[in-house]
Amino acid sequence: MITLDNTLARRLFLHLHALSGPRSGAAKGADLAGLVGRIGFVQVDSIATVARAHHMILWSRRRAYRPEALKSLVETDKSLWEHWTHDASILPIEVFPHWRHRFARSEARMRENWQKWFRPGFEEQFSAILARVRDQGALKTSDVGEGEERSKGGWWDWHPSKTALEWLWRTGALSIVRREGFHKVYDLTERVVPETLRLAETTVAQTIDWAMQSALDRLGFGTGSELAGFYDLISVEESKAWVKSALQSGLVEEVQLQGADGAVRKSLARPGLYERALAAGEPGAGLRILCPFDPALRDRKRAEFLFGFYYRIEVFVPEPKRIFGYYVFPVLEAGRLIGRIDAKAYRAENTLRVRAFWPEARVPLGPRRLAKLEAEVARMARFAGCETVDYLPGWQRETLPITAP
Numbered sequence: 056m057i058t059l060d061n062t063l064a065r066r067l068f069l070h071l072h073a074l075s076g077p078r079s080g081a082a083k084g085a086d087l088a089g090l091v092g093r094i095g096f097v098q099v100d101s102i103a104t105v106a107r108a109h110h111m112i113l114w115s116r117r118r119a120y121r122p123e124a125l126k127s128l129v130e131t132d133k134s135l136w137e138h139w140t141h142d143a144s145i146l147p148i149e150v151f152p153h154w155r156h157r158f159a160r161s162e163a164r165m166r167e168n169w170q171k172w173f174r175p176g177f178e179e180q181f182s183a184i185l186a187r188v189r190d191q192g193a194l195k196t197s198d199v200g201e202g203e204e205r206s207k208g209g210w211w212d213w214h215p216s217k218t219a220l221e222w223l224w225r226t227g228a229l230s231i232v233r234r235e236g237f238h239k240v241y242d243l244t245e246r247v248v249p250e251t252l253r254l255a256e257t258t259v260a261q262t263i264d265w266a267m268q269s270a271l272d273r274l275g276f277g278t279g280s281e282l283a284g285f286y287d288l289i290s291v292e293e294s295k296a297w298v299k300s301a302l303q304s305g306l307v308e309e310v311q312l313q314g315a316d317g318a319v320r321k322s323l324a325r326p327g328l329y330e331r332a333l334a335a336g337e338p339g340a341g342l343r344i345l346c347p348f349d350p351a352l353r354d355r356k357r358a359e360f361l362f363g364f365y366y367r368i369e370v371f372v373p374e375p376k377r378i379f380g381y382y383v384f385p386v387l388e389a390g391r392l393i394g395r396i397d398a399k400a401y402r403a404e405n406t407l408r409v410r411a412f413w414p415e416a417r418v419p420l421g422p423r424r425l426a427k428l429e430a431e432v433a434r435m436a437r438f439a440g441c442e443t444v445d446y447l448p449g450w451q452r453e454t455l456p457i458t459a460p
Contacts, residue, residue: 056308056309056310056311057310057311057328057329058310058311058312058313058319059276059310059311059312059313059328059329059332060313061312061313061314061315061317061361062390063329063332063333064275064276064312064313064332064361065338065361065362065390065391066332066335066336066337066338066390067275067276067328067331067332067335068274068275068276068351068361069335069338069351069387069390070335070336070338071093071094071272071273071274071275071335072094072273072349072350072351073090073093073094073116074115074116074338074343074345074351074387075335075336075337075338075339075390076336076339077339077341078115078116078117078118078341078343079117079118079119080117080119081117081119082113082117082118082119082120082121082124083119083120083121083124083127084124084127084128084132085134087113087117087120087124087125087128088128088132088134088135088147090113090116090117091113091128091135091145091146091147092147092149093273094112094116094273094350095146095269095270095273095285095286095350096140096144096145096146096286096350097109097112097113097144097145097350098112098140098141098142098143098144098348098350098353099137099142099143099144099145100142100143100348101237102370102382103400104381104382104398104399104400105384105398105399105400105407105435105438105439106122106400106438106439107237108346108347108348109125109145110122110125111345111346111348111349112346112348112349112350113125114435114438115343115344115345115346115349118434125145126233129145129233130232130233133148133247133248133249134147134148135147135148136148136151136230136231136247136248137230137231138154138157138230138231139157139161139225139287140285140286140287140288141284141286141287141353142348148248148249148252149252151248151252151253151255152252152255152256152257153257153261153262153265153266153288154227154288155227155256155257156257156259156262156288157288158225158226158227159226161225161226162222162225162226165222165225165226180199180215180216180218180219181219181222181223181228184199184216184219184220184223185223185228185229185243187199188229188241188242188243189243192242193232193233193240193241193242194240194241195235195238195239195240195241196216196217196220196238196239197238199216199217199219199220220241223241224239224241227244228243228244229241229242229243229244230242230243230244230247230248231247232246232247259293262288262289263289263293263294263296263297264297266282266283266285266286266288266289267282267283267289267294267297267298267301269285269286270282270283270285270286271307271323271324271325273285273350275324275328275331275332276310276312276322276323276324276328277322277323277357278321278322278323279291279294279295279297279298279323280294281354281357282294282323284354298323301323302323305326306325307323307324307325307326308323308324308325308326309321309322309323310322310323310324310328312360312361314360314361314363315359315360315361315362315363315364316363318360320360337390338389338390339389340388340389341388341389341427342386342387342388342393342424342427342428342430342431343386343387343388343431344384344385344386344387344396344398344431344432344435345384345385345386345387346384347366347368347382347383347384347385349385352366352385355367358392362391362392363392363415364385364392364415365457366385366395368382368383369381369382369383370382378455378457379395379397379411379413379455380397380410380411381397382397382399383395383396383397384396384397384398386412386428388424388427391415391418392415393414393415393418393424394412394413394414394415394418395412395413396409396411396412396413396428396432397409397410397411397412398410398432398435400436400439400440400441401441402439402440402441405440405441405442405443406436406441406442406443406444406445407432407435407436407439407441407443407444407445408444408445408447409432409444409445409446409447409450410447410450411447411449411450411452412428412450412451412452413452413453413454413455414452414454415454416454416456418454420451429444432444
């Protein structure tokens with residue numbers, strides 16, 4: 056059984072996540088769609104402290120990226136579409152056939168729970184909403200529910216028509232054709248997804264195999280549960296059966312990975328892992344500010360194992376209990392996560408404000424690193440539409456010792 060040392064493990068992992076090469080190059084059209092396909096998906100999130108997650112994820116990989124390019128691929132070109140992985144995400148349209156199994160499973164789960172969670176009457180809205188979309192075109196939540204008691208804001212208090220819209224989206228009858236602001240606009244799936252993909256049939260076994268192999272190609276290595284969790288498309292039991300078969304056939308083999316602290320754990324990889332890690336090349340010396348929802352960081356435990364970087368988003372933590380801040384960005388340099396920065400765009404003032412940067416242990420903020428960090432912050436400010444950067448007094452902080460609970 057081979058052991059991949061931590062340096063090589065991080066090298067391959069970052070390469071596969073498109074975080075180790077140059078950030079130059081095209082960032083629109085087929086090139087951008089290819090980038091999304093390479094990393095698998097980009098998570099959609101509403102928080103716009105600097106820019107929304109899906110835009111930050113792509114900007115961290117291509118300096119030339121601008122949000123209009125993604126909008127075009129989703130709304131006009133339709134080579135990308137939006138649905139659910141572990142959360143709302145933008146994916147290549149080619150994966151649609153595999154999501155048909157998710158639709159069926161989602162419906163089964165929702166039938167067990169939604170009648171308990173939501174107000175009665177939403178099922179009676181299905182036919183009317185589908186007919187309205189068919190006859191009048193795409194609509195959003197605010198376009199329905201006339202005469203129904205309005206929600207007070209919580210997901211548990213949706214009015215019946217909103218619940219029906221969400222149901223029809225999660226079960227595949229409707230698709231998101233675009234967003235206005237951050238509000239979903241729904242249309243019939245037959246008007247969003249090409250017929251060849253919409254009618255393509257895959258067996259459950261084919262979807263399980265695709266989900267596991269696709270995840271392995273994008274992670275480089277992983278446990279069975281990590282691979283199953285990549286798209287969150289299949290069950291742990293299905294992943295276990297796939298792993299057993301794949302080991303027997305030689306499609307995958309067991310390897311050992313060295314973590315940032317020197318600990319070793321078993322994982323799965325295709326044969327030739329060591330050679331692929333060497334071929335990946337060393338990460339560049341550049342510095343990148345990452346979104347908290349970046350695919351490379353989504354699995355917090357894996358990031359902690361590989362990089363020794365403990366990170367938890369503190370959006371839902373009461374302010375007095377936050378360690379760092381509401382929405383703090385990890386900072387990557389030369390294959391290491393070297394710190395985190397608290398920055399926010401104040402667009403009305405045309406300024407990006409930096410409240411704090413905390414380096415990781417044994418990462419001094421010397422002149423060269425400081426210059427790289429400030430240059431990247433300036434680029435982030437321009438991406439956010441701000442002309443100036445305001446560093447608050449005392450923004451260069453000391454390392455904070457953190458221990459995982």
